[in-house]
Amino acid sequence: MSKINRRTLLGAGASLAGAAAMTTPGSPSATATATATSSPSDPANPYLFDLAGTTPATFDGGNLRGANEENFKVLKDQKSATYLIEIEVGGIREPHWHPSAWESTFIISGQSKWSILGTHPDGKYHNLQFTAGPGELVFIPEGFFHYFENASDSEPLKVLVNFNNSTPEPNDDLGIVASIASLPDDVLDTVFGVPAGSFSKIPKKLEPVTITKRK
Structure with missing residues (x-):
């Protein structure tokens, strides 16, 4: 596993905790932000962004709101983007990975279940499964x-x-559904060691990562 800069991680945790406080309903900061700007990006203040006030992208299992270089211009070339994500009961963030970014996730409320798979210096894959609750920070290299x-x-x-x-x-997301769907069925049958035709019925969707829900 590549070395994680602890100062960078602690800095991310502090900024996330501060941002979480600003977006928590009922807090003074949340009220101030809502009344200070009528749009997510305030022309009079390029450093202020109403993240909680943006229109969310909605999915079967939840929604997300984001601040990135397209809607918050101050982030251009700053290597930073922030997303407020809400997952409904039964909701799942599709398994995925980010080819060119680490991810730092702060739990504001509720309980989350995680699985993280990565390579390590011993040459093996390591899969860690755990739960995280309010106030805890999860870092994915x-x-x-x-x-x-x-x-x-x-x-x-x-x-x-x-x-x-x-x-x-x-x-900068690659989801598991599109990743598997992009491969020929016979290749999938071979690498998974299953009978021919086992993958013939999987959906051939090449779509972005989504938030889905248990049926």
């Missing part, structure tokens, strides 16, 4: 395969995600 889901049966999950890449989602 660049290129590591991962997913998270709402681990609660009764309340939504709310997280704040920061990337060291200014590009908008999903321009």
